[in-house]
Amino acid sequence: MKILVCMKxxxxxxxxxxLNESGRWIREDISYxxxxxxxxxxxEALRQKEKHGGEVVVITAGPGRAQQVLREALAKGADRAxxxxxxxxxxxxxxxxxxxxxxxxxxxxxxxIFTGLQSDDYGFAQTGVILSELLNWPHATIIMQIExxxxxIRVKRELxxxxxxxxxxxxxxxxxxxxxxxxxxxxxxIGIKQAKNKPLQKxxxxxxxxxxxxxxxxxxxxxxxxxxxxxxxxxxxxxxxAKKLVEKLRNDVRVL
Amino acid sequence: xxxxxxxVDFIDFDSxxxxxxxxxxxxxxxxxxxxxxxxxxQWNRDGKxxxxxxxxxxxxxxxxxxxxxxxxxxxxxxxYGLVMQELERGDSGLRSFVSVQSALVMYxxxxxxxxxxxxxWLQAMAKGExxxxxxxxxxxxxxxxxxxxxxxxxxxxxxxxxxxxxWITSGSIADVAVIWAKVDDERGNVRGFLVETDRPGFKAADxxxxxxxxxxxxxxxxxxxxxxxxxxxxxxxxxxxxALMCLNQARYGIAWGGVGAAMAVYDCALQYAQFRKxxxxxxxxxxxxxxxxxxxxxxxxxxxxxxxLHVGRLKDKNRAAHYHISxxxxxxxxxxxxxxxxxxDILGANGxxxxxxxFRHMANLESVKTYEGTNDVHxxxxxxxxxxxxAF
Numbered sequence: 001m002k003i004l005v006c007m008k009x010x011x012x013x014x015x016x017x018x019l020n021e022s023g024r025w026i027r028e029d030i031s032y033x034x035x036x037x038x039x040x041x042x043x044e045a046l047r048q049k050e051k052h053g054g055e056v057v058v059i060t061a062g063p064g065r066a067q068q069v070l071r072e073a074l075a076k077g078a079d080r081a082x083x084x085x086x087x088x089x090x091x092x093x094x095x096x097x098x099x100x101x102x103x104x105x106x107x108x109x110x111x112x113i114f115t116g117l118q119s120d121d122y123g124f125a126q127t128g129v130i131l132s133e134l135l136n137w138p139h140a141t142i143i144m145q146i147e148x149x150x151x152x153i154r155v156k157r158e159l160x161x162x163x164x165x166x167x168x169x170x171x172x173x174x175x176x177x178x179x180x181x182x183x184x185x186x187x188x189x190i191g192i193k194q195a196k197n198k199p200l201q202k203x204x205x206x207x208x209x210x211x212x213x214x215x216x217x218x219x220x221x222x223x224x225x226x227x228x229x230x231x232x233x234x235x236x237x238x239x240x241x242a243k244k245l246v247e248k249l250r251n252d253v254r255v256l
Numbered sequence: 257x258x259x260x261x262x263x264v265d266f267i268d269f270d271s272x273x274x275x276x277x278x279x280x281x282x283x284x285x286x287x288x289x290x291x292x293x294x295x296x297x298q299w300n301r302d303g304k305x306x307x308x309x310x311x312x313x314x315x316x317x318x319x320x321x322x323x324x325x326x327x328x329x330x331x332x333x334x335x336y337g338l339v340m341q342e343l344e345r346g347d348s349g350l351r352s353f354v355s356v357q358s359a360l361v362m363y364x365x366x367x368x369x370x371x372x373x374x375x376x377w378l379q380a381m382a383k384g385e386x387x388x389x390x391x392x393x394x395x396x397x398x399x400x401x402x403x404x405x406x407x408x409x410x411x412x413x414x415x416x417x418x419x420x421x422x423w424i425t426s427g428s429i430a431d432v433a434v435i436w437a438k439v440d441d442e443r444g445n446v447r448g449f450l451v452e453t454d455r456p457g458f459k460a461a462d463x464x465x466x467x468x469x470x471x472x473x474x475x476x477x478x479x480x481x482x483x484x485x486x487x488x489x490x491x492x493x494x495x496x497x498x499a500l501m502c503l504n505q506a507r508y509g510i511a512w513g514g515v516g517a518a519m520a521v522y523d524c525a526l527q528y529a530q531f532r533k534x535x536x537x538x539x540x541x542x543x544x545x546x547x548x549x550x551x552x553x554x555x556x557x558x559x560x561x562x563x564x565l566h567v568g569r570l571k572d573k574n575r576a577a578h579y580h581i582s583x584x585x586x587x588x589x590x591x592x593x594x595x596x597x598x599x600x601d602i603l604g605a606n607g608x609x610x611x612x613x614x615f616r617h618m619a620n621l622e623s624v625k626t627y628e629g630t631n632d633v634h635x636x637x638x639x640x641x642x643x644x645x646x647a648f
Contacts (some may be wrong), residue, residue, distance in 0.1 A: 014262065031263070071275055072283070185424035187283045189317030189339070192276055 001054040037116025041177035061089035074195035086205040093217040094126035103211035134141035134172035137173040284342035292346035314384025320362035326378035334568040337512035344513030348620035349472030359505035361388030368492035389430035391421035408437040427475025428460040448490035458480040514588030525599035556591040586634035593621040
């Protein structure tokens with residue numbers, strides 16, 4: 001099976017976030033890491049390859065720093081990488097990101113495309129789904145398990161309240177992978193060494209620009225919620241105060 | 257309250273590292289965070305070496321990481337150093353175990369061993385299937401290893417070894433010991449020998465009651481008429497200098513380790529100072545005397561990083577002299593210990609309990625300051641280099 005894993009570099013979970021000057025995104029002088037669901041998607045792809053053979057290709061879109069994600073993936077066992085490199089990729093909406101990926105892989109024939117369920121920064125959970133539409137492939141989301149069948153796959157999806165759904169689908173297909181479905185491996189030192197010799201193809205924004213349109217979705221403003229504190233003194237007899245308090249807790253604070 | 261390590265980089269040190277070096281560092285940090293940090297305080301309390309980590313560390317390639325072939329990763333010295341830094345950020349005892357396996361056992365077999373010895377040991381040691389220890393220090397020969405009493409006598413196709421070795425990391429869990437002994441027939445010249453630890457006459461006894469490096473094994477070795485085939489001599493060892501070459505490898509790793517331990521205690525003290533409130537409901541980090549300590553620490557850590565990185569780059573070019581390594585080991589372990597004491601001070605009473613890692617690192621670093629050339633010995637090595645006068 002030939003599997004593409006779409007990976008994203010996101011701000012480290014405990015990074016101290018500050019707004020940038022435009023007020024539409026964060027300042028970039030922080031540490032970054034692999035988007036967690038994408039790490040599980042890669043792990044699942046590597047396991048599928050170990051079981052069935054084939055190739056695992058990883059792709060990311062972002063500035064130079066995002067290459068770290070690909071290096072780590074290559075060190076863990078991916079066979080080659082594609083880097084859509086440029087600052088322009090940072091602000092793309094899911095439609096355009098999916099279009100950029102589609103353009104970048106037009107000469108490849110994949111059996112499966114994995115993305116993480118969603119990204120830890122924007123959290124849209126859209127890119128994989130839109131990519132499947134653009135490719136006119138079937139997709140399934142929140143995948144917990146993948147089993148190869150004759151002529152297709154059978155996947156386990158996570159539903160709400162502990163329910164699962166099993167879906168059989170043909171290939172090629174797009175799957176968005178749930179976090180925590182497998183145990184992530186570490187890159188070995190030998191893996192890191194060998195990754196230096198694995199192909200890492202770079203594509204610039206100009207290479208895929210013709211496939212991309214204006215963003216359909218734009219962030220107008222980003223803000224850090226203000227902490228507010230308000231004290232209100234309830235007056236009256238104790239019965240009246242108790243009554244008012246219950247009303248407030250029920251209607252204003254909504255904890256009852 | 258467990259404080260999560262956030263890394264330490266005040267001077268944009270990472271801009272001096274390659275992407276692969278950062279990957280090696282971050283990958284090791286993740287391993288330590290997930291596999292060492294959750295258990296280390298209990299292991300330290302119980303005086304237990306976490307044997308369950310031996311194989312996983314082998315799978316990741318930590319043993320002999322800068323050697324070539326035999327399943328080793330052929331990392332650069334800087335990459336190897338970053339692994340040591342991260343391991344010691346977890347615990348000096350764990351780093352000691354890896355240092356001994358790598359720099360004091362695999363390295364001498366690699367550098368001074370026969371092809372047969374390399375084939376027999378290196379691959380298995382890289383995987384962690386076989387463990388090693390390094391027997392140089394004796395009860396009465398510490399800083400002056402030339403005073404060793406252990407003897408090797410040639411007897412036909414065998415050597416017969418007699419002597420005592422002391423403060424031997426991994427002694428009782430090792431499959432093979434690199435034993436340094438004076439050879440009777442060679443007018444007391446020191447040679448290295450590979451002694452399988454299951455040979456009759458070889459005994460290892462653990463040293464108990466340690467206040468330091470409690471999560472690693474420290475033993476004394478006794479060799480009484482231990483017979484080994486003559487082919488077990490490390491053929492390319494010519495004297496004590498070969499043992500010192502091994503120590504140079506290990507000391508280099510320790511210099512990185514010192515940075516790791518210092519980072520651990522500094523980051524803990526910083527986080528603690530930011531949430532611990534005293535006087536006017538203000539965090540103690542707002543106090544000038546606390547800030548002064550934190551600043552001293554980050555200042556020294558930043559310098560230590562630059563020093564050891566420079567020595568590492570020199571080593572990659574084969575230009576690191578033993579006195580460069582002495583300076584890095586002496587400085588970095590020295591400041592790490594001072595950082596640990598200051599961090600303990602900032603944590604107040606909380607600094608003495610193992611809810612925080614500070615006292616453990618502090619106690620560990622007392623050993624690290626002493627082993628692999630005491631702080632004073634490194635002072636004399638540097639002094640000898642700059643003055644040309646031997647003051648040992």
